[in-house]
Amino acid sequence: MPTLRTPAQLCEHGLAPPEHRAALKAVAARYAVALPPTLAALIDRQDPRDPIARQFVPSAAELDHKPEELSDPIGDDAHSPVAGIVHRYPDRVLLKLTHVCAVYCRFCFRREMVGPDKPNALAPAALAAALDYIRGRPEIWEVILTGGDPLVLSARRLRAVMKSLERIDHVKVVRIHTRVPIADPARITGDLVRAMKIKGKPTYVAVHVNNARELTAEARAACAALADAGMPLLAQSVLLAGVNDTPEVLGELMRALVECRIKPYYLHHGDLAPGTAHLRTDIATGQHVMRALHGRLSGLCQPTYVLDIPGGHGKSPIGPNYLERTGINGSEHVVIEDFNGQRHHYPPRD
Ligand code: SF4
Numbered sequence: 001m002p003t004l005r006t007p008a009q010l011c012e013h014g015l016a017p018p019e020h021r022a023a024l025k026a027v028a029a030r031y032a033v034a035l036p037p038t039l040a041a042l043i044d045r046q047d048p049r050d051p052i053a054r055q056f057v058p059s060a061a062e063l064d065h066k067p068e069e070l071s072d073p074i075g076d077d078a079h080s081p082v083a084g085i086v087h088r089y090p091d092r093v094l095l096k097l098t099h100v101c102a103v104y105c106r107f108c109f110r111r112e113m114v115g116p117d118k119p120n121a122l123a124p125a126a127l128a129a130a131l132d133y134i135r136g137r138p139e140i141w142e143v144i145l146t147g148g149d150p151l152v153l154s155a156r157r158l159r160a161v162m163k164s165l166e167r168i169d170h171v172k173v174v175r176i177h178t179r180v181p182i183a184d185p186a187r188i189t190g191d192l193v194r195a196m197k198i199k200g201k202p203t204y205v206a207v208h209v210n211n212a213r214e215l216t217a218e219a220r221a222a223c224a225a226l227a228d229a230g231m232p233l234l235a236q237s238v239l240l241a242g243v244n245d246t247p248e249v250l251g252e253l254m255r256a257l258v259e260c261r262i263k264p265y266y267l268h269h270g271d272l273a274p275g276t277a278h279l280r281t282d283i284a285t286g287q288h289v290m291r292a293l294h295g296r297l298s299g300l301c302q303p304t305y306v307l308d309i310p311g312g313h314g315k316s317p318i319g320p321n322y323l324e325r326t327g328i329n330g331s332e333h334v335v336i337e338d339f340n341g342q343r344h345h346y347p348p349r350d
Pocket of ligand 1 (some may be wrong): 100101102103104105108109110114148149178180208261267
């Protein structure tokens with residue numbers, strides 16, 4: 001099966017009902033569609049709420065735009081001094097090399113910016129200007145390659161960028177954000193893995209995974225190849241309605257990630273991307289799920305639940321909160337809740 005890119009192909013392969021075809025054409029005209037065979041094969045066509053389909057098969061609900069939704073929900077544009085760079089926090093920048101992905105997630109916060117009809121990759125002059133920007137700012141300690149998905153680039157192109165970063169002394173860490181090990185694990189070849197590594201600096205790989213079913217044998221082998229090459233692996237997940245918004249499903253994902261040597265890093269609250277309300281939960285649901293994991297799953301399995309504040313103000317942890325401050329006789333005193341819901345004074349009182 002090829003990568004499915006049109007509503008007609010999705011209908012032909014039983015992944016969308018023919019009566020939805022016209023609505024899905026309107027969705028596809030606005031937001032890119034790509035469903036690679038690895039992920040298409042995971043979808044249970046008999047299950048109308050299949051969590052893999054919910055993430056990747058377009059839905060007519062995407063045409064329902066809510067007033068609070070934003071075309072640039074996390075405010076990339078407000079922090080983009082030159083093409084391809086987002087400089088939001090003092091010590092790190094995003095370097096967006098391409099607008100193309102191996103799969104187009106229906107909840108993507110950059111859905112207005114990614115897709116094959118967007119400019120494919122930073123043109124050489126723009127890439128040189130972006131690297132000059134990094135070179136000229138000694139405060140930039142970390143460079144995060146994102147996109148789009150940087151691992152859709154050829155090993156040759158990626159190697160050239162990595163070598164440029166290797167030569168910038170003040171850049172000490174490179175991080176690559178990707179969905180490729182999940183969506184197209186065959187792309188993780190020895191050549192690509194070698195291109196991701198540079199001398200004297202670690203390359204961290206943040207893999208985007210939302211449901212344990214995405215960790216197929218092929219995906220696990222691709223992640224193992226990255227880990228075996230010495231690259232620390234992190235996971236970023238998005239809390240999504242009907243995909244991972246229960247303690248059981250999210251807990252299963254977190255354990256599966258750790259078993260694959262991938263440390264859960266962030267659990268993102270769903271961003272206010274246009275046409276994604278049907279996939280967003282409320283924050284209370286996220287806090288409930290996180291509270292249920294706390295203490296019951298190993299600390300290795302605990303991500304930080306974060307909200308990217310609309311307008312480009314960055315990420316902040318959003319709980320749940322276990323701490324209540326109480327002043328006792330003018331001294332600081334707190335009451336802290338344990339994983340069983342019992343409350344304790346700190347320092348302890350007689
Ligand atoms: S892989 Fe990342 S950038 Fe691409 S569509 Fe999915 S969430 Fe968006």
